[in-house]
Amino acid sequence: MDTFTFELPEDPPPDMVAAAKLGTAVSQLAAALESLHQQHRQLRHLVEQTRRPGTNTASERTMPWPLRWHDLTRDAAAQTWSWLIDWVAWLVDRYQIPEEIPACWPQHPPLVEELTALAAAWHSCYDDNAHPDGPLLWHERLNRARDRLRGWDDYTRCRNGTHTTRPHDLTWPDGWHDTAIDTANNDLAHRPETSTLAVAEQS
Secondary structure: OOOOOOOOOOOOOHHHHHHHHHHHHHHHHHHHHHHHHHHHHHHHHHHHHOOOOOOOOHHHOOOOOOOOHHHOOHHHHHHHHHHHHHHHHHHHHHHOOOOOOOOOHHHOHHHHHHHHHHHHHHHHHOOOOOOOOHHHHHHHHHHHHHHHHHHHHHHHOOEOOEOOOOOOOOOOOOOHHHHHHHHHHHHHHOOOOOOHHHHHHHO
């Protein structure tokens, strides 16, 4: 979508200038929204393409790697989303825990991270080269993870398919990073440049 600019006559009145600026801003916003919409459609198509037809069980999906969400490219993230969505659907159905994992879990970053870790551990423990007690250890971890998952949901209170954005009642102050750096520098200033043990050995 093309953006539009408004040409003004020489020495226009203030209200005309304001109207022209507003019109330009609205045009730019509309173009940005259209671009975002197209990106969303492309990403959705990419995620759907990564799914193999007829795949609906966790064991039929290969685990992508790496799983660091922060570092994933668009293509890698699409593969990871497709894999994780299928695995979580299997997990909820197999262990009958829809009351513990809300259907809107993809909209909650903490749940995404927790479930990604669980999925990775599940695939690893059932690998051909895994130790025989791997599945048992995974179920023990699942038991602990279920408590954490319920803890996250206590904040979101998502029920019956209704998503509730988790409120951020408390946030760090804007200057927290500078304060942290100052504290770290103050700690470093009081540390010796070399280990006292190393100095003793040299003497």
